[in-house]
Amino acid sequence: MGKPTKFLTSSVGRKITLALSGFFLCSFLVVHLVINLFALKAKPDGTGAEMFTQYGDFMATHPIIRPLEWSLFAGFLLHAVLGIFLFIKNRQARPVRYDMNRPSENSTWTSRFAWLTGILVGAFLVVHINTFFIQSRFIQHRPMIDFIKEAFASPAYVTFYMVALVFLGYHLKHGLQSAFQTLGLRVGRYEKLIDAIGVVFWLLIPIGFAIIPLYFLFAY
Amino acid sequence: MSEQTMNLKLKIWRQKDKNSKGQFVTYAMPGVSPDMSFLEMLDLLNLKLVRNGEEAVAFDHDCREGICGTCSMFINGRAHGPLKGITACQLHMRTFTDGETIVIEPWRAKAFPIIKDLVVDRSAFERIMQAGGFVSVRTGGAPDGNAIPISKAVADEAMDAAACIGCGACVAACKNGSAMLFVSAKVSQLALLPQGYAERKTRVEAMVAQMDAEGFGNCSNTYACEAECPKMISVEHIARLNREYVRAKLV
Structure with missing residues (x-):
């Protein structure tokens, strides 16, 4: 038989790496959402945000979080760079396009455009990280809750978040079941379970994130 | 057998050989029976082309009953045409409507270079x-099938x-x-x-x-x-x- 492959230069190995980094980022989404939901305890009189602020301080200052933070950045970078790399490779596999193509009859648009929803989520992240992480950690040195109150007072900014969360939802709708398939786990007997986990991720997590800006815009 | 025939337009990818630049050529195709298979319809077109002294459209075909896997063509934006679970040879002209333009392209992939017209190297x-x-x-004596x-x-x-x-x-x-x-x-x-x-x-x-x-x-x-x-x-x-x-x- 022919030669063995090198994991990271083989198509399947790269796909598995993309899937694993995707799962890692999904685990971060859960942690991120759970902590952020504590911000909902903030009351207009300025009280209630103590626990959220404590979490924020812990995340920003405790040494145990530093390696996790760097792993998270590395995970984002790996997922994005590998995703774009595979997208380019895949375009090269069909140098001449079809004159007439009806892909909507054989596949979902979320699966065909996962690269695009991914890029849009990535673009959102640049703005998002600047508004909160960079401003509070490196520039203004104020508690996170202040930035949340200020940013989500603007209807335009909240709308931008809602749109970004829709794209995140679509990206996860394809990405999560795709990652299970790439790891070889999406088979008959687990399909329903994977679909259920999928709904939690692509529907409930973006909704959970959406509640926070809406709370600060309308109820606060 | 239905007696009505269909008038079709075929927009087919023509390419002389691997290194030539191809282009679409549109052919008027009257007198197509709805009972014809897609490949029989192309046979009819080729018969007409040969009679007019033109070169026939090259396409792969062999068994014409859906088991050999040679008839590769992208019909109206779908591999093997619009129906599910069949090859191009099992597709019948009754699937299409009278007066329709049908676009026929070869498989397009870097790993499947075009040899001629609709024929690709697989x-x-x-x-x-x-x-x-x-x-x-x-090798040796054949073992028992149920061993x-x-x-x-x-x-x-x-x-x-x-x-x-x-x-x-x-x-x-x-x-x-x-x-x-x-x-x-x-x-x-x-x-x-x-x-x-x-x-x-x-x-x-x-x-x-x-x-x-x-x-x-x-x-x-x-x-x-x-x-x-x-x-x-x-x-x-x-x-x-x-x-x-x-x-x-x-x-």
């Missing part, structure tokens, strides 16, 4: 098979994978030009059966390596391949290939 699939799509056995028991469920699953006719519709339909459904059907068929079990580790690596070397794209799980496969081979086989690959690398 020997990349043969090279993938040569890399690992076999079992190594000592190795195989459960019905496993035998059925292996048979479903073995139904692959290597037509290349999976590659043609995939937005990435990925050959994963073809390769996984072959890997799966052999990995499921005791005769293929022995070489499963080297097989999956060798076939994936050859698939990559041929310039096929990377699977992004759109499942267009499963939807367009004339043998309706399930993407569960792709999941199995992925498992086989992880197993080969880790175990």
Whole structure:
């Protein structure tokens, strides 16, 4: 038989790496959402945000979080760079396009455009990280809750978040079941379970994130 | 037999040879019987072209009953045309409407270079098979067919994978030009059966390596391949290939 492959230069190995980094980022989404939901305890009189602020301080200052933070950045970078790399490779596999193509009859648009929803989520992240992480950690040195109150007072900014969360939802709708398939786990007997986990991720997590800006815009 | 005939327009990709630049040529096609198969309709066109001293449209065909996998064409934006679970030769003209323009293109993928008109070179699939799509056995007296028991469920699953006719519709339909459904059907068929079990580790690596070397794209799980496969081979086989690959690398 022919030669063995090198994991990271083989198509399947790269796909598995993309899937694993995707799962890692999904685990971060859960942690991120759970902590952020504590911000909902903030009351207009300025009280209630103590626990959220404590979490924020812990995340920003405790040494145990530093390696996790760097792993998270590395995970984002790996997922994005590998995703774009595979997208380019895949375009090269069909140098001449079809004159007439009806892909909507054989596949979902979320699966065909996962690269695009991914890029849009990535673009959102640049703005998002600047508004909160960079401003509070490196520039203004104020508690996170202040930035949340200020940013989500603007209807335009909240709308931008809602749109970004829709794209995140679509990206996860394809990405999560795709990652299970790439790891070889999406088979008959687990399909329903994977679909259920999928709904939690692509529907409930973006909704959970959406509640926070809406709370600060309308109820606060 | 229906007596009414159809008037069609055919927009067909014409390309002299591998190195020439191709283009679409539109042909008026009157007198098409709705009972004709798609290939019979092309035969009729070619008969007309030859009578007029023009060159016939080259297209691959052999068995004309959906089992050889040679009739590769992209019809109106779909691999093997608009219907599910059939090849182009099993497609009948009654599927189309009178006066319609039908666009006919070859499979388009870097790994399937066009030889002429609608004929593409699919020997990349043969090279993938040569890399690992076999079992190594000592020759000698034929063993008894029932010496190795195989459960019905496993035998059925292996048979479903073995139904692959290597037509290349999976590659043609995939937005990435990925050959994963073809390769996984072959890997799966052999990995499921005791005769293929022995070489499963080297097989999956060798076939994936050859698939990559041929310039096929990377699977992004759109499942267009499963939807367009004339043998309706399930993407569960792709999941199995992925498992086989992880197993080969880790175990």
